[in-house]
Amino acid sequence: MPPIVVRSKIDLAGLAVPLVEVTGSGDGPTLSVIAGVHGCEYAAMAGVRRWVTGLAAQELTGRIRVIPVLNVTAFAARSPFVVPEDGKNLNRCFPGDPAGTLADRLAYDTFSRLISGSDAMVDAHCGDLVEALQPFALYESGPAEDRARVLAEAYGLPYIIRQSAGPGRAVTGSSSGAAAEAGIPAITAEAGGCGLVEEYAVALHVAGLNRVLAELGMAALPTSRADSSAAPTRLSRFLWLRCQFSGWWEPAVAAGESVAEGQVLGTVSSLDGADVRETVIAPARGVVIFLTSSPAVADDGLLLGLGAH
Numbered sequence: 001m002p003p004i005v006v007r008s009k010i011d012l013a014g015l016a017v018p019l020v021e022v023t024g025s026g027d028g029p030t031l032s033v034i035a036g037v038h039g040c041e042y043a044a045m046a047g048v049r050r051w052v053t054g055l056a057a058q059e060l061t062g063r064i065r066v067i068p069v070l071n072v073t074a075f076a077a078r079s080p081f082v083v084p085e086d087g088k089n090l091n092r093c094f095p096g097d098p099a100g101t102l103a104d105r106l107a108y109d110t111f112s113r114l115i116s117g118s119d120a121m122v123d124a125h126c127g128d129l130v131e132a133l134q135p136f137a138l139y140e141s142g143p144a145e146d147r148a149r150v151l152a153e154a155y156g157l158p159y160i161i162r163q164s165a166g167p168g169r170a171v172t173g174s175s176s177g178a179a180a181e182a183g184i185p186a187i188t189a190e191a192g193g194c195g196l197v198e199e200y201a202v203a204l205h206v207a208g209l210n211r212v213l214a215e216l217g218m219a220a221l222p223t224s225r226a227d228s229s230a231a232p233t234r235l236s237r238f239l240w241l242r243c244q245f246s247g248w249w250e251p252a253v254a255a256g257e258s259v260a261e262g263q264v265l266g267t268v269s270s271l272d273g274a275d276v277r278e279t280v281i282a283p284a285r286g287v288v289i290f291l292t293s294s295p296a297v298a299d300d301g302l303l304l305g306l307g308a309h
């Protein structure tokens with residue numbers, strides 16, 4: 001029996017957010033899938049849209065709740081990184097605050113009404129409008145860690161990063177981090193970037209989500225997508241490098257490139273091209289996981305993310 005698919009809008013923080021609810025023919029887990037936490041991460045949204053459309057033809061058990069574009073005002077405004085109304089990064093605001101500004105309230109409503117009560121959660125991302133990215137999945141240390149790691153592996157991306165709480169952590173307030181704190185196995189899956197809808201990245205998200213369904217026992221793996229990907233490389237640290245001062249950023253490496261400790265990763269120079277103000281050096285051996293692709297960087301601007309062994 002095919003699943004029941006209901007498309008509606010859910011009121012989250014006063015915004016009408018598209019929601020697709022898919023109910024399978026038998027009992028099973030509840031999976032929540034979100035994309036568009038960042039409003040210009042189109043490859044992730046495109047992957048989730050294609051995947052959820054394909055579910056109507058599959059045999060499923062359990063329930064799936066899908067938000068293909070969460071940050072609808074950022075999407076409409078083509079606003080990278082932040083909710084345009086308050087300038088906050090939604091993925092630093094989870095589990096949210098009902099008394100805060102729009103990003104805090106959107107995080108709160110998303111967490112309390114969709115993520116909370118799920119048996120598993122996938123938050124699909126990619127590089128933002130000005131970020132190139134090497135596909136990877138991220139999961140958190142904590143009580144749900146073993147189940148989250150299995151989902152991260154199932155997604156089938158070439159790198160897996162385990163984040164742990166405490167000093168040295170790249171960011172806090174992410175959706176998957178808040179889910180992990182509530183004991184829900186959750187991953188952040190990233191493929192694509194630079195404001196593009198590239199087919200390889202869309203296909204990675206579709207295949208990854210199908211593998212998550214199979215891993216949770218909610219569906220059989222579609223035979224056409226049962227490709228055996230190589231075992232992922234595990235990275236234990238995620239180092240985010242920033243410049244001190246604003247200027248013209250010129251990377252010397254590409255996303256996905258392996259680098260040695262001490263290797264030059266790029267420079268920040270004056271806008272007239274006369275002086276190099278900073279030379280950015282790899283603090284450890286690792287892989288360039290994401291890279292700011294725009295030359296324009298602000299004071300304390302984010303340049304790249306290095307996954308280290």
Ligand SMILES: [Zn+2]
Binds near residue numbers: 037041125126128
């Ligand atoms: Zn993102």
